Amino acid sequence: MTYLGASLLPIGALATVLLNGVQEDAAKQGRDQGVAQAAVIAEMAVAPALDAADLSRGLTESERDSLARATDLALIHGSVLRMRLRTFTGQVVYSDDGSTSGGVPVSDPAFHSATVGVAGATTIEDATEAGGKVIRVLQPVFARASGEAIGVLELYLPYDKIDQRLHEQMAVTYWRLGGGLGVLYLALGLISWSTTRSLRRYAARQEHEALHDGLTGLPNREAFRQRATAALREEKGGAVVVVDLNRFKEVNDTLGHHAGDELLKVITARLRGGVRQQDTVARLGGDEFALIVPAAGADDVRAMLESLRTVLSSEVVLDGVPLTIEASFGIALYPAHGTEVEELLRHADAAMYQGKRGTADIVVWAGERTRHPTQWLVVQAELRHALDRDELVLFYQPKVSLDDGTICGVEALVRWQHPERGLLPPSEFLPAAEQSGLIEPLTAWVLRRALTDQVAWVAAGRDWTVSVNVSARNLEAADFAGMVEAMLAEFGTAPDRLVLEVTETAMVDDRATSMAAIDRLAGRGIGFSVDDFGTGYTSLERLRGMPLVELKIDRTFVATVLEEKENQAIVHAVIALSRGLGCRVTAEGVETAEIADWLAAAGCDEAQGYHYSRPMPWTQISVPMPEAVR
């Protein structure tokens, strides 16, 4: 609109200039016409009558007569209104009414220019004439063939007819000009309107794109931040929820990105459908979503998420493959858990990771205890590089036979030679690896290194089995069993020289893939061991079907076994259980000779702990270990 207004200004200016020009041109045209008429009158009527006249001496009677005859008709008919013939000094030697007075003053520039040969016309007001105007022409009289000027002719010509014609012409010009400018203005207006409109649309689209995710159309991280900030400002209390899909990466890897995108759309629709009108669903990136749930308490939010989880986990068919997607929810309540958006997000994120590690899918942030997962992201990124740069090292802790004190096997324990933080124990990075796909390459690396080292120590005359820790995720992976088999074949290792240690928690997972992998590998002769036995939720019923070679009693029972009766009872029970299952028992965390003695007395087969050796590179493990023998 301003643009339209602004364009009116130059158009107005243009119109003014053009109209002025037209008016000036018309006036000049009128005067020029007067001059042209006067020139004809002077040459055809006046000059022939004055051949050889010398005006300074006045006119002869015959000259006067012929001049009168030549001009009478024009005067009578009004083609000429008045006429005077004057000398260069201004004297009137002839006039239409016989008077010798009046006329243009000699000092008038128009008179002067006529005396030097230049004709000129002026329109002057004359109320007595039609139209109120006349044209006065002053022009030299060239009376002779030689072109000599003899005086000045002062003619008054009617202007009304010229004026009328000029007015008609001007009216036509005005219409054309007005029409032209109008069309120009219209064109400018249309251009400006369409330009403004497309600019506005473009700006709106840009703004939408800046704040929305292209795939799902959901608000993006930035928009989430803005809306969350606004929600926080309302001071009604509420929650920020982070939603993470549990096996999204697998969908992406196995079915392709297209399927991944489809899944995200489906999830988006379900999330949208599962929240209230006033809630916000945003996509923070990847398979990570976030919700803003304003004006709601922890219970409300939890209740809503329970139903949302149900909706989300209903079956999806992608490319003909039926899938069940589960999500983890992390909740941070405001203002209780933070007053800044970033802080709330961090806390919700932490809670969500805690849920992923545990069994709960919906976790409310419970303080700084869950802080570390946020560092996991850094750790994960660094660990990825660590694998590439070979910063990992394998340490081994011997398993000692309580019968004779000989080393019967070693457990491979991974360490990370971190470029900045020094040598890191597994607790610093394994959970992070566990939580990402990194656990697979990591386990593969450990397995390969352990088998390599085993080849070396066998060559050095040591007949140790090697135990490698395997996570639940490994067992779930598509072809874990195949990978292990290929590696055994590669190193020519006998299957019974390898023991895979699985945590109880991993065994809880009753997934067909895991069980199939365990059965397949056990069938090959590879030993399976239950790590940290007694701390998890292992169902005894499950142990029944497991092809186990070893149970490892968790260090928590072993450390205080001498002082606490209950622990003694548990250790006895586990030993008894293993006997029944037909596998051996290994005690972890044996730190003193007394405990070792007690365990031996209790019938435990093997022991592992600082009492014998800390984890170390296999080359440093000393054999035999006299100290270790009872």
Added chain:
Amino acid sequence: MKKLLIPMLALALLAGCGTKADEATGQGAVQVDQALHDSLPQAVRDRGYIRFVTDASYAPMESFAADGRTIVGFEPDLADAIGQVLGIKIQIVTGPFQTALDKVADGTYEGVLSAMTDTAEREKKADFVNYFSAGSSIIVQRGNPHRIADLTGLCGTVVAIEKGTIQADLLHRSQSGCDGRPMKINEYTTNADALLQLRTGRAVAVLNDFPTATHLATDSRTKDYYELASTTQYDPGLIGIPFAKGNSQLRDAVKGALDRVVAEGIYADLLQRWNLSSGAVKAVSINGATQDQKA
């Protein structure tokens, strides 16, 4: 040595400046010749100007400019040069050609500057200072509709001519060759009037001095109407300024001034400017018509 050098350098610089200044003045105008100025008659010097009469209808010798008041041409320019040498103003006054010589004789004007040919007849009334030579040519309408080739071809036709010119005289003399088919010779006050007759077909020819005739046939404003019947120049003669008998003091002063104008190259320059170089004379003479006859 140094003391000597500086004044010498200064001198050299001054000398340099001096020559440059001379050249500069030489470009603009002729310097007044004091001796010639002093040789002017006392009456003329007292009055402060010399008046020459002319009929300004004879381009390129003299004609009116577009304003109808200013007279331009070779002769006005020559008059300016003479005036500069003499240190006196020369006024050009228009008047009929026919009566011009009489006006000089009676002292109304000091001389005629109107491309007047020096003849023995005219020398009876005046003394001529001659500065140009030309013959007469026949001008006809463009395309020469009456096939005029020479003077005898004009027999039985109407010829327009300016009164009192040698061309009028030539026509009258040529009547003798017309054998019962005489020309009708119409005479007019100015050359322009005569040319108007030719232009409008009321006459079949006009006779002019050759340079004027050539100018009419070549100038862009007139060439569409006129052309030369032939390149023949009849009665070639000298053109000059007549002075009254007994005004030899002024005559000689003007002659002296013209000599200077010729000597300094101004004459040649002016002739070239007006495309009249073919009519140049080698030297300015007095009463060349009778002198020639004597020779």
